[in-house]
Amino acid sequence: MQEDFRGMLLRMEKEGHLQKIQKKISPQFLTALFTSAPKALLCEAIEGYDIPVVGGLFWTRGRIAAALGWPENDLATRFAAGVAKPMKPVIVDEAACQEVVHIGEDADLTALPIPFMHEKDGGPYISAGVCFAQNSEFGLNAGCYRLMFRSKREMAIDLFTASDLRRFYERTYSNGKPLEVAVAVGLHATEHMAAAYKAPPGTNEMEIAGGLRGEPVQMVRARTVDVMVPANAEIVLEGELLPNGWTADEGPFGEFAGMQGDLKHNPIFRIKAITHRRNPIFYALQMPWENDWLNGPATEAACMRILQVAGIQAVKVRATEGGCCGWSVYVSIRKRAGEGKNAIAALLSLPVVKQVIVTDDDIDIYNSSEVEWAVTFRCQADKDIVIVSGMKAKHVDPSVRPWDLPPGELPLTAKFGIDATIPEGIPAFRYERIVPAFRDNIVVEDYL
Numbered sequence: 001m002q003e004d005f006r007g008m009l010l011r012m013e014k015e016g017h018l019q020k021i022q023k024k025i026s027p028q029f030l031t032a033l034f035t036s037a038p039k040a041l042l043c044e045a046i047e048g049y050d051i052p053v054v055g056g057l058f059w060t061r062g063r064i065a066a067a068l069g070w071p072e073n074d075l076a077t078r079f080a081a082g083v084a085k086p087m088k089p090v091i092v093d094e095a096a097c098q099e100v101v102h103i104g105e106d107a108d109l110t111a112l113p114i115p116f117m118h119e120k121d122g123g124p125y126i127s128a129g130v131c132f133a134q135n136s137e138f139g140l141n142a143g144c145y146r147l148m149f150r151s152k153r154e155m156a157i158d159l160f161t162a163s164d165l166r167r168f169y170e171r172t173y174s175n176g177k178p179l180e181v182a183v184a185v186g187l188h189a190t191e192h193m194a195a196a197y198k199a200p201p202g203t204n205e206m207e208i209a210g211g212l213r214g215e216p217v218q219m220v221r222a223r224t225v226d227v228m229v230p231a232n233a234e235i236v237l238e239g240e241l242l243p244n245g246w247t248a249d250e251g252p253f254g255e256f257a258g259m260q261g262d263l264k265h266n267p268i269f270r271i272k273a274i275t276h277r278r279n280p281i282f283y284a285l286q287m288p289w290e291n292d293w294l295n296g297p298a299t300e301a302a303c304m305r306i307l308q309v310a311g312i313q314a315v316k317v318r319a320t321e322g323g324c325c326g327w328s329v330y331v332s333i334r335k336r337a338g339e340g341k342n343a344i345a346a347l348l349s350l351p352v353v354k355q356v357i358v359t360d361d362d363i364d365i366y367n368s369s370e371v372e373w374a375v376t377f378r379c380q381a382d383k384d385i386v387i388v389s390g391m392k393a394k395h396v397d398p399s400v401r402p403w404d405l406p407p408g409e410l411p412l413t414a415k416f417g418i419d420a421t422i423p424e425g426i427p428a429f430r431y432e433r434i435v436p437a438f439r440d441n442i443v444v445e446d447y448l
Contacts, residue, residue: 002218004096004232005186006281008067009042009054017066018057020044027124030055031117034286042281049113053282058189058290064297067189068212076300076317079193079212083301087210087217095220095231097184098275103224107274108152112235115284118254122263124149125253128285129183129237130195131157132227135168140228142195142205144294147183148250153271156250157241160264160395162351162410164201169241169267178240180225181269186234186283191217196291197298198351206230224273234280238273246407255396256291256324264395265407288324295352296325302350303329310346312339315361327354327397330365335421344386344417351392356417362431363420374420377431384419391415 003011012018017040024045025033034041034055040063042054058064065072102108114124126147133141141164147155159166165181172179187195194209206228210216218231222238229236250266285291299319307314313334320328333343340358347356359365359374379385393413395402400411422428 002213002215002232003188005188005234005283008188009057009281011069012040012057012063012066013042015066017063018042018054027053027113027115030113030115030284031286034284035059046113049111051111051113051280051282053113053115053284055284055286056290057283057285058293059286060289061293061296064189064193064293068193075297076304079297080301080304082190082212082214083197083208083305085211086204086207087213087215089204089206089210089219089228090216091228092218092220092231095218096277097229097231097233097236098220098223099278100280101223101273101275103273105153107237107271109149109155109237109271109274110152111274113282114149117284117287118260120252120260121254122148122249122251126155126183126185126237127287127291128185128192128283130185130187130192131165131181131183132229133165133168133179133181134227135171138164138168138202140204140206141165141168142191144192144196144291145183146253147269148253150248150268153239155269155271156248156266157269158250158253158264158266159241160246160266162392167201172241173243173245173267176243178242178270180227180240182222182225182227182229182239183237183269184229184233184235185237186281187230188213188232191230193294193298196294198302222273223275233277235274235276235282237269237271238275239269239271242268242270244268254287256288256295259396259398261396262403292321292325295319299326299329299350299352303331303347303353306346306350307331307333307343310342312343312346314343316365318365323355326352329353329355330357330359330371332359332361332363332365333421334361337424340384340419340421341386341417344419345388348386348388348391348415348417352394354397354413354415356415357420358417359420360422371420375418378420378422379418380423384423386417386419387414388416389414 040056044052190212191209194205219228220231255261300317303317315332318330393411
């Protein structure tokens with residue numbers, strides 16, 4: 001039987017990564033609790049609601065590995081292997097996500113325990129929504145987008161930056177028509193990670209999820225919109241993105257970069273139906289680390305893939321925590337002449353990557369002191385720092401001054417890379433590390 005969201009929670013609990021909380025708690029305190037706890041939490045008693053809430057599932061690299069059921073050190077390679085072997089979804093006629101159906105006025109967002117998450121947020125947010133939409137040219141698309149509560153049947157959706165969903169919406173908006181979408185909450189980590197992955201246009205992310213699972217994802221047609229959704233989702237919101245354009249207030253919201261975001265203007269999502277499992281579980285994804293670790297392995301896999309295309313032998317890739325698991329990348333390579341800078345050029349072409357440090361494979365890129373040592377002694381700033389201007393940026397980066405942009409305009413940024421490999425023309429023995437004399441002839445414990 002295919003492991004679903006609640007099956008994943010049960011396994012994480014058995015393995016010691018998740019704890020159930022029976023004590024009643026107000027929704028307003030959930031984020032404070034989830035982000036302070038040493039484990040993921042399933043809060044079973046929420047004041048004013050009969051729906052439990054889970055959070056903190058992907059807060060650390062260890063927890064995202066546990067949710068996937070993968071070894072922690074193999075996240076990038078397992079993700080890359082799954083992307084390389086996509087599996088088409090299986091369509092089913094009956095699904096757990098449609099055990100209970102509310103249509104029209106019966107579809108009431110206030111029945112869901114949507115939390116107010118950060119001190120300066122503009123309202124309660126659904127942070128774990130995976131949005132599904134169809135397009136005649138590109139097919140089914142899945143992506144992760146936040147939604148701010150406005151009323152019992154309306155939410156504002158963040159389509160400020162470039163994405164496939166924004167591309168779909170721009171086409172219907174230009175024709176004055178709404179875009180049908182469905183938002184799934186409570187998906188297995190494989191589906192959620194695949195949706196977070198920046199796949200090429202035309203890629204069905206649920207085929208990637210099948211590759212990550214090693215078996216096809218089960219999908220079902222939504223009840224009121226022509227969109228396919230994962231059959232085992234806990235909750236599905238069906239509706240339309242209205243052709244109002246970027247006019248509705250949305251935000252502020254605590255962004256994945258760890259900073260309080262700004263007020264934005266975005267489209268409105270109007271609910272037509274809410275379907276869910278019997279006794280559903282609401283997932284409140286916590287910013288920034290749950291979002292960041294969903295993207296980290298995908299970023300690392302994308303780096304490995306693009307270096308392979310460039311003909312460069314990558315040894316290890318690390319999407320750093322300081323770079324929110326994607327914007328800053330350390331890479332070690334087995335270098336041939338010129339490939340330090342070739343690697344930088346390839347890596348900076350990835351949309352999310354803003355800065356890169358490339359080292360030889362004798363450097364442990366998980367040791368920041370070693371990386372700094374390589375930069376200090378293998379880099380000449382006038383020769384080995386590469387700067388590229390006018391590249392795609394994200395609004396959550398304050399350094400691009402997004403507040404100066406006209407509504408709807410996308411920001412640009414400058415990116416840079418540091419070639420910290422041994423420079424051409426310098427023999428490797430110049431970097432030979434010192435070794436204590438007779439180190440192998442003693443056992444330290446014999447003297448302590």
